[in-house]
Amino acid sequence: MSTASATPPRRRLADAQVKLSDRIGEPAFRILCGLAALIAVALIIWIIETVFDKASPAISHFGLNFLATKTWNPVTNNYGAAALIYGTFVSSLLALILATPLAILIAIFLTELAPQFIRRPIQILVELMAAIPSVILGLWGIIILGPFMEQHLEPFLHSFLSWIPLFSGSYSPLGMLPAALILTFMALPIITSITREVFQTADPALKEGAYALGATRWEMVRMTVLPISRPGIVGAVILGLGRALGEAIAVTQVIGNVSQIKASLFQPAGTMASWIANGYQSANPGLGQSSLIYLAAILLVVSVLVNLGARLIIRRTGMR
Amino acid sequence: MLAALGLAACGSSSSTKTITEKGAASSSSSSSSGGSSVGGATTLIGAGSTLVAPLLQEWASAYDTAYMVAITYGPIGSGGGITQITGRTVNFGASDAPLTSAEATACKGCLEIPWALAATSVAYNVKGAPNNLKFTGTVLADMFTGKITTWNAPQIKALNPGVSLPDTKIVPIHRTDGSGDTYAFTNYLSHVDPAFKSSIGAATTVDWPGGLGAKGNSGVGGALQSTNGGIAYIAIAYVLQNKFDYALVQNAAGKYPVPGPTSIAAAANAVTTIPAGGTAGISLVDPPASAAGAYPISTFTYVIVPKTGSSAAVAAGMKKFIGWAITTGQVGVQKLDFAPLPAAVVAADKKTIQLIQ
Numbered sequence: 001m002s003t004a005s006a007t008p009p010r011r012r013l014a015d016a017q018v019k020l021s022d023r024i025g026e027p028a029f030r031i032l033c034g035l036a037a038l039i040a041v042a043l044i045i046w047i048i049e050t051v052f053d054k055a056s057p058a059i060s061h062f063g064l065n066f067l068a069t070k071t072w073n074p075v076t077n078n079y080g081a082a083a084l085i086y087g088t089f090v091s092s093l094l095a096l097i098l099a100t101p102l103a104i105l106i107a108i109f110l111t112e113l114a115p116q117f118i119r120r121p122i123q124i125l126v127e128l129m130a131a132i133p134s135v136i137l138g139l140w141g142i143i144i145l146g147p148f149m150e151q152h153l154e155p156f157l158h159s160f161l162s163w164i165p166l167f168s169g170s171y172s173p174l175g176m177l178p179a180a181l182i183l184t185f186m187a188l189p190i191i192t193s194i195t196r197e198v199f200q201t202a203d204p205a206l207k208e209g210a211y212a213l214g215a216t217r218w219e220m221v222r223m224t225v226l227p228i229s230r231p232g233i234v235g236a237v238i239l240g241l242g243r244a245l246g247e248a249i250a251v252t253q254v255i256g257n258v259s260q261i262k263a264s265l266f267q268p269a270g271t272m273a274s275w276i277a278n279g280y281q282s283a284n285p286g287l288g289q290s291s292l293i294y295l296a297a298i299l300l301v302v303s304v305l306v307n308l309g310a311r312l313i314i315r316r317t318g319m320r
Numbered sequence: 321m322l323a324a325l326g327l328a329a330c331g332s333s334s335s336t337k338t339i340t341e342k343g344a345a346s347s348s349s350s351s352s353s354g355g356s357s358v359g360g361a362t363t364l365i366g367a368g369s370t371l372v373a374p375l376l377q378e379w380a381s382a383y384d385t386a387y388m389v390a391i392t393y394g395p396i397g398s399g400g401g402i403t404q405i406t407g408r409t410v411n412f413g414a415s416d417a418p419l420t421s422a423e424a425t426a427c428k429g430c431l432e433i434p435w436a437l438a439a440t441s442v443a444y445n446v447k448g449a450p451n452n453l454k455f456t457g458t459v460l461a462d463m464f465t466g467k468i469t470t471w472n473a474p475q476i477k478a479l480n481p482g483v484s485l486p487d488t489k490i491v492p493i494h495r496t497d498g499s500g501d502t503y504a505f506t507n508y509l510s511h512v513d514p515a516f517k518s519s520i521g522a523a524t525t526v527d528w529p530g531g532l533g534a535k536g537n538s539g540v541g542g543a544l545q546s547t548n549g550g551i552a553y554i555a556i557a558y559v560l561q562n563k564f565d566y567a568l569v570q571n572a573a574g575k576y577p578v579p580g581p582t583s584i585a586a587a588a589n590a591v592t593t594i595p596a597g598g599t600a601g602i603s604l605v606d607p608p609a610s611a612a613g614a615y616p617i618s619t620f621t622y623v624i625v626p627k628t629g630s631s632a633a634v635a636a637g638m639k640k641f642i643g644w645a646i647t648t649g650q651v652g653v654q655k656l657d658f659a660p661l662p663a664a665v666v667a668a669d670k671k672t673i674q675l676i677q
Binding site for chain 1: 426648
């Protein structure tokens with residue numbers, strides 16, 4: 001009796017406490033979450049606003065001519081981004097051309113072909129590649145990759161393909177090709193791990209259907225896994241592109257840092273991100289600094305467009 | 321106690337010790353605020369020139385031991401040093417290039433005080449070529465602008481008779497960050513080659529046609545090491561440390577002096593007019609033919625401080641530190657491949673220092 005009479009008040013008290021904490025806690029929780037989201041959004045807007053604000057002197061001074069001018073001359077205070085935009089796109093596209101097939105092959109190996117016990121270790125190692133700090137990758141590029149390219153790979157390419165302007169001219173340990181290769185290594189783990197996950201979601205029933213129809217392993221992959229996964233692969237490639245476009249340090253270490261457009265991939269070049277990283281600390285006050293931020297604004301716009309484009313492609317192919 | 325510290329700071333030479341004590345005595349009498357550990361700033365922060373960095377490292381440890389003032393220095397390049405002091409994010413900037421008029425305006429009343437004397441040398445890495453090849457300024461200008469493209473070009477052969485040179489392609493390597501070495505080198509080339517002056521010009525960063533770019537002396541050194549056929553301008557101390565082959569550059573007298581403290585001092589001693597008031601640099605490149613032993617790409621390197629606006633403690637600290645650097649600090653700089661400042665420059669500097677408030 002005494003216990004029965006004691007319990008209800010306690011329960012009532014508990015109810016009241018829950019209600020009280022509900023009344024304060026629930027909205028507080030909502031506000032907290034909303035604030036977190038707001039901070040993220042505000043930060044992005046703030047960054048974009050800062051970049052365009054600081055770039056505005058150069059934007060109003062050079063206008064769109066900035067995009068078509070090749071020189072970067074601090075002596076005459078005449079700046080243009082054409083060579084750097086070219087360098088950014090060529091190095092990134094080259095990296096994707098090399099990384100994408102490699103990533104798809106690795107992903108097929110990991111999901112369809114490899115014996116179970118080595119899938120996990122290989123997958124972890126591939127993902128670890130993404131954990132290598134870019135400055136270390138760049139150092140490796142200077143010490144090992146660059147000399148190897150100059151002494152072996154570039155002469156090899158040249159001996160077979162010298163009729164293509166891309167592989168003409170003299171060899172150099174620092175240039176567009178080593179930069180593209182370093183970017184390949186950086187984009188590879190991202191593209192591989194996303195592609196692998198996409199492959200894993202492929203419906204087993206479809207695969208079994210393909211086998212039932214007498215398909216070989218390759219035919220099964222080609223007819224079921226690859227078509228289903230196409231939007232996912234495109235998304236993965238675009239994410240890899242984002243990684244490649246914005247990489248500054250490793251590219252600076254191996255690209256040779258010259259604002260020039262040369263047909264040969266052996267020659268030094270520059271990218272927008274590497275140029276900013278190289279020059280910001282010592283840019284001429286005023287127009288010099290502002291022009292570097294104009295470069296940053298272009299890079300920002302390109303990155304946003306690439307991302308939006310990826311979403312569009314994924315949505316359209318996804319609907320089919 | 322102080323004497324013991326002074327001794328520890330400045331090594332074994334007894335003459336060094338007495339100078340240190342004198343310096344300590346004169347500066348403590350000039351700073352009205354009393355003991356150095358109480359009155360002046362206990363830390364001074366600077367940034368800029370990579371060329372002067374090894375010297376500043378020596379200075380910092382000697383000065384800290386003598387006066388308990390920590391000097392923190394970031395070797396980010398001369399251009400960066402000018403930017404930092406213009407933004408007043410440091411107490412002093414260091415640059416091997418004097419301020420341009422635009423930079424001087426932006427810096428709002430900055431004093432530039434020559435406080436060390438060094439040189440930019442020309443190093444190269446060519447398999448099959450000997451050390452100490454000879455060059456003239458115009459040949460160097462042609463190599464860096466792509467007019468001369470191979471190491472066995474007739475212009476180079478003519479300067480180095482009897483030397484066998486390979487047909488390796490010339491790869492000029494330059495600094496991508498704002499650099500006093502770039503300034504000294506382009507200033508020299510502009511002096512001796514009008515075509516270079518009109519097409520490239522002299523500044524801490526210029527628009528090089530082609531070649532290879534790298535950041536900092538170490539970046540350029542790395543690129544040079546891995547590039548057969550490479551030629552680069554690098555601070556002399558860095559070249560000797562890394563045992564690069566280096567060029568002998570012809571001076572106005574037609575001689576090829578070895579870059580080093582002696583030939584740098586010869587160039588500095590040829591300077592006749594020293595601008596007062598800390599508002600202009602002193603050009604040392606391409607000294608007249610009368611200085612037969614002068615190395616032609618010598619350069620003063622400057623400390624840049626705001627004339628006004630620093631806190632009293634920082635202003636007093638900077639006055640004392642610069643005063644020490646241009647006197648006591650000059651002793652033994654030869655071992656770092658700097659040359660001591662000429663007396664006339666020290667005298668002008670002392671007047672300029674008094675303008676810091």
